[in-house]
Amino acid sequence: MTHTDPRDGGYAVATHGLSKRYGRESALERVDLRVPEEAVYVLVGVNGAGKSTLFKVLMNLERPDAGTAEVFGLDTGSAGPEVRVQVGYVPERQDAPYRSMTCARLLQHAAAFYPDWDHAYADHLIRALGVRLERRVGGLSKGETRRLQLVLALAYRPALLLLDEPTEGLDPVVRRRALALLAEHLADAPTTVLISTHHIDELESLADHVGVLRDGRLVAQMPREELQRTVRSYWLEVPDGWEAPVELQPTGLQRSSAGRDVRCTLVGEERDVSQRLAAAGARVRQVTKLALEDAALAFLPEDPS
Amino acid sequence: MTTAPAFQPADRRTRSTRPRVPRLGSVLREQVRATGFALRGAALIATALLALLTLWVALQSVSRDVGITLNAWPTQVPGIIGALLPIAVWARDERFGPGFLWTLPVDRRRHALTKALAGWVWLMGGVALFVLWLLALTSATGGRALPPETLHLVTSQVTTAGPLDPAALRAVRWTPGPLIWVIPFTAATATYLLASALVLGSRHPLRWVIGTVLAYLLSSVATEVAGAGLRVGWLEDAPERLLRPLIYGRYGLDALLTARIESLGASATLATGEQTTVWWGVPQLADWRIATLLWTSAGLLALWAAASRHRERRRA
Numbered sequence: 001m002t003h004t005d006p007r008d009g010g011y012a013v014a015t016h017g018l019s020k021r022y023g024r025e026s027a028l029e030r031v032d033l034r035v036p037e038e039a040v041y042v043l044v045g046v047n048g049a050g051k052s053t054l055f056k057v058l059m060n061l062e063r064p065d066a067g068t069a070e071v072f073g074l075d076t077g078s079a080g081p082e083v084r085v086q087v088g089y090v091p092e093r094q095d096a097p098y099r100s101m102t103c104a105r106l107l108q109h110a111a112a113f114y115p116d117w118d119h120a121y122a123d124h125l126i127r128a129l130g131v132r133l134e135r136r137v138g139g140l141s142k143g144e145t146r147r148l149q150l151v152l153a154l155a156y157r158p159a160l161l162l163l164d165e166p167t168e169g170l171d172p173v174v175r176r177r178a179l180a181l182l183a184e185h186l187a188d189a190p191t192t193v194l195i196s197t198h199h200i201d202e203l204e205s206l207a208d209h210v211g212v213l214r215d216g217r218l219v220a221q222m223p224r225e226e227l228q229r230t231v232r233s234y235w236l237e238v239p240d241g242w243e244a245p246v247e248l249q250p251t252g253l254q255r256s257s258a259g260r261d262v263r264c265t266l267v268g269e270e271r272d273v274s275q276r277l278a279a280a281g282a283r284v285r286q287v288t289k290l291a292l293e294d295a296a297l298a299f300l301p302e303d304p305s
Numbered sequence: 306m307t308t309a310p311a312f313q314p315a316d317r318r319t320r321s322t323r324p325r326v327p328r329l330g331s332v333l334r335e336q337v338r339a340t341g342f343a344l345r346g347a348a349l350i351a352t353a354l355l356a357l358l359t360l361w362v363a364l365q366s367v368s369r370d371v372g373i374t375l376n377a378w379p380t381q382v383p384g385i386i387g388a389l390l391p392i393a394v395w396a397r398d399e400r401f402g403p404g405f406l407w408t409l410p411v412d413r414r415r416h417a418l419t420k421a422l423a424g425w426v427w428l429m430g431g432v433a434l435f436v437l438w439l440l441a442l443t444s445a446t447g448g449r450a451l452p453p454e455t456l457h458l459v460t461s462q463v464t465t466a467g468p469l470d471p472a473a474l475r476a477v478r479w480t481p482g483p484l485i486w487v488i489p490f491t492a493a494t495a496t497y498l499l500a501s502a503l504v505l506g507s508r509h510p511l512r513w514v515i516g517t518v519l520a521y522l523l524s525s526v527a528t529e530v531a532g533a534g535l536r537v538g539w540l541e542d543a544p545e546r547l548l549r550p551l552i553y554g555r556y557g558l559d560a561l562l563t564a565r566i567e568s569l570g571a572s573a574t575l576a577t578g579e580q581t582t583v584w585w586g587v588p589q590l591a592d593w594r595i596a597t598l599l600w601t602s603a604g605l606l607a608l609w610a611a612a613s614r615h616r617e618r619r620r621a
Contacts, residue, residue, distance in 0.1 A: 061403035063618060072323075080617040081326045085410035097405030098397050101342065112335035113409045115325045156324070 010073070012037045012160050012192035013058060018067035020053055020216075027053040029216040030067065035194050037072075040186070040206045043196040044296045045213035051196040052092045054213070055164045058194075059089055071160060085114065088153030092164040096145045099138030103148055106137055107155070114156035122155035128181055129174065142169040150178055154185055161185075163195040167202065175202070182206065200293035207292060212299040220299050224292060231295040232270055235286040236262045236277060245280040265290070265298040326410050329419065336423035340394055344427055347393045351386075351431070355438055366446045380489075383432045384562040387493035390431075391501040392510075394424035400615070401508050407615070417612040421501045425494065432493045436486065453480040456570070456584040468576040469583065479587055485564065491597045492562045498604025506611025521548070560596035564588045 013035035020028040028050045035041040045051050056062040057069055060080040069076040071083045098106055107126075111117040126133065129147040140148065146169045153161060161182075167175045179202060185191060186206070197203060211221035220227070237260055244264065262282070266273050274284050290298070398406050398420075406420070407413055443450050457474040503510045524544045532541030539546075552558045552568075559568040566588050573583045 056403050059403070059408055060617060061407055077618055081410045081412050082323070083410075084408060085324050085326045089408055091403060091408075093403075097399075098339070098343075100397070105342065109335060109339050110409075112331055113327050113411065115327055115331075159324075 010037050011035055011070075012039070013041075013069070013071055013194055015054075015057075015069045016067050018054070018057060018064050018069055020050075020057060020062060020064050026216045028057070028064070031213075031216070031218045033211060033218060034221065035192060036209065037192055038190050039209045040193040040195065040203070041209040041211060042200060042203050042207040042292075042296070043194060043211050043213060044200060044300070045196070046300055049213040050216040051213055052164055053216075055089070055091070055162050055194075055196070058162060059084060059087065086159045088156070088158035088161045088163075090146075090149045090153045090161075090163045090166045092168075094142045094145045094149070094169050096137045096140065096148055099136065101137050102133065103131055103135055103137060103140075104133035106148070107133070107151065110152050111155070117156045121157065122151060125151045125154055125181065128177060143171060143174065146170055147174060147178075150181075154181070157185075157189050157191075159189075159191060161191060161193045161195070163193065163197075165197055166195065167197065167199060179203075179206070200296055201291070204292050210292070210296050212296055214300060220296075227295050228289060228292060230269060231265060231267050231290055231298050232273075233263060233265050233288040233290055233294075234273070234277065234284055235288070236264065236282040237285055238262050238282045242281060244282075245276050247276065261285075265294075267298075329415065332411050332416065333419050333423060336420050337426050340420065340423040341427055343397055344390075344393055344424075347390070348431070355435075359438075359442060362442055362446060381492075381562045381567065383435060383489035384492040384496045386431065386435075387428060387496035388500045390424060390428050390497055391421075391504040394420065394501070395504050400505060412617060414612045414616040417505055417615050418608070421498075421505065421608060421612070424501070425497055428493055428497050429490060432489050436489055451481045451485065453478060455479075456587060457581060458587070459573075459583050459585055468574045468578075471575050471577060471579075474575075474583060477584075477587060481588075482590065484590055488562075488564055488593065491601065495561055495597060495600040495604050498601065498608050502604065502607035502611040504611075505608070506614055555592050556596040556599055558600070560592050561600045564590060564593035 011034050013033060015031050015033040018028050018031040018033070019026070031050070031054065033054070043051050043054070053062060057064050058071060058076055060076045060083065063077065072086060074083050076083050096106065098109070101109065107122065111119070111122070125131075129150060131144070131147050131151055135144070137145075137148070146166070150166060153163070167178055170178060182193070183206060186193070193206075195203065200207070208224050209221065210224055210227050212219050222230075240260070242262070244266075268276075270287055274287070277284055398404055406416065409416065411419070440450055456477045456479050458477050459469070460473050460475060503513060507513055521544055525542075528543045529541050531537075532539070532543070550557055553565075554560070555565075557565075557568075559565050565586075569586050569588055570582050570584045572580060574580055
């Protein structure tokens with residue numbers, strides 16, 4: 001289920017039939033991602049769903065087995081440097097490079113590669129995130145490394161941020177501060193964000209598009225409003241032995257039963273779904289709007305195995 | 306208070322042009338700086354070794370009151386340093402996989418070659434310091450750099466078995482030219498290129514080195530056993546005979562590293578009981594030039610191929 005409405009006429013990120021395998025394991029399978037320009041696109045998926053692989057392909061750190069990827073219309077495989085200079089990347093891994101360097105030296109090193117490095121903004125980020133410049137990179141904790149990675153990704157004000165679980169390892173205080181910085185960053189310059197996270201709730205105020213990766217497949221992508229409008233929780237009263245209509249079953253995502261009461265999360269316009277349920281013999285007692293996280297998680301299996 | 310400190314942004318920025326990628330000159334300058342930083346440890350160890358050697362020579366010089374003459378010049382040391390340096394240059398980079406180096410906005414192959422070039426800049430600096438150290442040491446101890454040598458050439462019909470008849474030796478006066486000072490630099494360059502290719506092009510370079518040595522040893526043993534068993538003389542030392550030209554041949558590794566000074570001369574006992582260094586030929590700089598050309602070209606090609614393993618690919 002993919003619905004996107006490109007604003008300003010373009011996509012910051014677009015992939016076409018992107019596939020990647022590691023041996024027999026399929027990490028990505030015919031993924032057609034569409035991230036509109038200036039959107040905050042939240043990518044959701046369980047561990048191993050292919051989120052990090054997708055980010056690596058966009059950075060041309062991994063080569064896809066099939067398909068192509070574009071960032072601002074540039075093919076990531078053939079225009080790697082031109083793509084990467086526009087991308088701020090926070091990798092999933094929390095091990096910073098060049099462990100013998102101090103944070104200051106590493107930032108100086110990175111700055112040399114970005115002609116648009118904004119030193120004043122970098123200083124602001126350093127202060128805001130509490131990065132201690134004199135510390136050796138090798139001696140940083142996971143959270144400190146993450147903070148340093150955030151400075152490295154934001155300091156040249158890239159047009160696209162690829163943030164792979166950026167708040168992982170941060171304490172609650174710094175996590176909130178990092179999100180405030182991200183909001184400030186978005187307000188200050190036109191920026192597209194593709195972010196993967198297991199904490200969707202903390203992006204409730206920022207996200208405007210959501211994509212769900214499941215076993216390497218992009219099973220859903222749509223604007224946030226559409227997601228919350230079309231994925232809803234239905235409380236039904238059903239006869240004994242009732243089964244959901246076949247046409248709803250592929251999207252009859254989660255279901256819990258208690259006697260003749262059934263609660264399930266279904267995808268579709270509410271009126272249409274209600275009519276189908278009624279036609280199948282169920283009485284809709286209540287329809288509830290879901291929080292962003294619940295709506296997105298509805299596409300994921302309750303049993304990860 | 307958990308929000309970020311206030312920053313004074315200007316009006317919301319616009320993005321009218323695509324950001325620029327860094328100039329290659331800037332990348333090289335930064336890689337020279339960063340590689341220098343990475344080589345600090347190795348430089349400290351080298352400095353400590355040279356300091357110890359200086360101390361030892363000084364003590365020898367004072368106690369025996371003798372000077373040092375560099376008549377065994379050039380040494381293989383710069384070549385060995387060149388072969389080891391790439392390990393230090395690339396030690397902090399994740400060469401295969403999503404390493405930080407590859408996330409930077411520089412064409413990957415070009416970036417790898419630039420980093421290798423940065424290491425080479427430091428190598429040349431190190432070799433220059435090494436040569437200066439040798440000259441300073443020679444000067445300080447009253448010796449002479451590259452004094453004219455009298456080489457005792459062995460005539461071709463003499464075999465090496467048993468003591469040598471002094472009559473079979475012919476004295477030849479040899480004066481090494483100033484060009485010989487270039488050898489440490491070219492030797493270090495060629496070995497650096499080849500070793501860089503190995504480090505950059507393979508995930509496990511050490512395994513390749515150990516595997517090659519083991520393969521050589523095993524094949525030597527196997528052919529020796531097989532040759533003896535089958536009574537096939539040529540089979541017994543086949544691996545050694547195959548390898549020998551590569552190391553001691555006219556354009557072999559020794560020609561590259563020392564202009565064959567190491568392999569053409571050897572210590573021998575004369576029939577008179579005297580020990581002396583005898584020579585099977587006069588070192589020829591023409592051979593060194595060709596060997597340098599061949600090995601350096603091979604190194605450059607290998608390095609290009611190794612760097613190409615990291616190329617962006619799918620270039621339109």
